[in-house]
Amino acid sequence: MKMDEFHFIKILAKGKKKKKSWGFEKKLLKKHKSILSIDEAGRGALAGPLCLGAIFLERTSLKILEKYKVSFFDSKELSHQVRESYFKIIKKLGIPYKAIFISNKTIDKQGINLAFLKGLNKLKNFFKPEIVILDGKKIEGIEKAIFIIKGDKKINSLGAASIVAKVSRDKYMINLAKKINFYEWQINKGYGTKKHFELIKKFGISKYHRLSFLSKLKANKVKEPFVELA
Secondary structure (H helix, E strand, C coil): CCHHHHHHHHHHHCCCCCCCCCHHHHHHHHHCCCEEEEEEECCCCCECCEEEEEEEECHHHHHHHHHCCCCCCCHHHCCHHHHHHHHHHHHHCCCCEEEEEECHHHHHHHCHHHHHHHHHHHHHHHHCCCEEEEECCCCCCCCCEEEECCHHHHCHHHHHHHHHHHHHHHHHHHHHHHHCCCCCHHHHCCCCCHHHHHHHHHHCCCCCECHHHCHHHHHHCCCCCCCCCC
């Protein structure tokens, strides 16, 4: 790899955010051969899928991240442009990652928590890590996992996972907005903004909305007025 390919890493490193150590992951990898850090995006959205982003680390990939002195931060604290740059870093450095989407229909049928568990199991089966790091409070029934509240702010790998989830879901919603252009999903990403609610009331509930999240508007489950654009 040529260093000029990673010039943007140096630019990001000059930002105001303080660099974080990979010490937590390094300590875990002394006991385990591999770790999988997972975070989510879209839990509270009114439309679109839940997305789980994951970063898979072994000792070799961790050495690469330490070599280039990369720190990752909570995606919610980063601008769209900076998130995209970090996502490019993950891809350029060859760090294994994956995004899983759980549809709004599954969320309506099973609930958001079971939808999360479904995505979690898919990621675990794909990577087969020795241990998992999850952002948030402890969830009973999940084995071989470490839970860290606000972990995406504290732990590098969870920050990276949050970026994978956020960037992947944002792209999904932007592409969906090209098919159905009534709800401004390219702007609100499916979340319950005032304008989004106004557009739902105007055009009705689409097949991509979560009915379980829109119980007060179910009576307005329209006429299907929209047409998917090619």
